[in-house]
Amino acid sequence: MNAKRLLANLNLANQLTFLRLAAVPFFILSILEGRFDLALLIFVGAAVTDFLDGWTARVLNAGTPLGAWLDPAADKLLLTSAFILLTDYPRMFQDIDMVARLPVWLTVLTISRDACIVGIAFILTITHAQRRFKPSIWGKLTTAVELITIGGFLLANALQRTGLLLEIAIWTTLTLTLISGFHYMIRTIRMLQQDGTAAPPGPHD
DSSP: OOHHHHHHHOOHHHHHHHHHHHHHHHHHHHHHTTOHHHHHHHHHHHHHHHHHHHHHHHHTTOOOHHHHHHHHHHHHHHHHHHHHHTBOOSSSSTTSOOSOOBOHHHHHHHHHHHHHHHHHHHHHHHHHTOOOOOOOHHHHHHHHHHHHHHHHHHHHHHHTOOOHHHHHHHHHHHHHHHHHHHHHHHHHHHHHHTTTOSOOOOTTO
């Protein structure tokens, strides 16, 4: 992508996405410093930009190939950072005062699913010359629940309180992660069976 084409892709929607990307380092530092109130504020702000960039792209018909990949990449970077830092590792991040931690198995499952989807989508993009992907409802639901789960754990640590709702969030995230993962596999198989005529699922899934 040359400079002229890159500038053409830097519309308002993509600028909001870049703003979300820029917030990730500050989000990470806030958690490492035990400032969960600040981390929650940054996280909510990032979630708002996620909504606004999608809304702006639809209303202004300003979708771009750059945005189609940059938006989910920003989401995954933010969520992956949050999952890693909030996980209950035996020998890592134990000096951070947290009353609520994510189970290791959920973090491993979530990141593994995302890595597989992104990897396969990249390969299919090259082999089938697809540039745009239609996200599935299961992928959207999974991302939404992950955002709610992370937000809940940040709030719990900011208030130094825990409860049953966090357990519900964990198992809901697990369920949707598995469902969306299997749905992605089915979509991929169907796409391959159609001789590459249908668009493969992308990183939104």
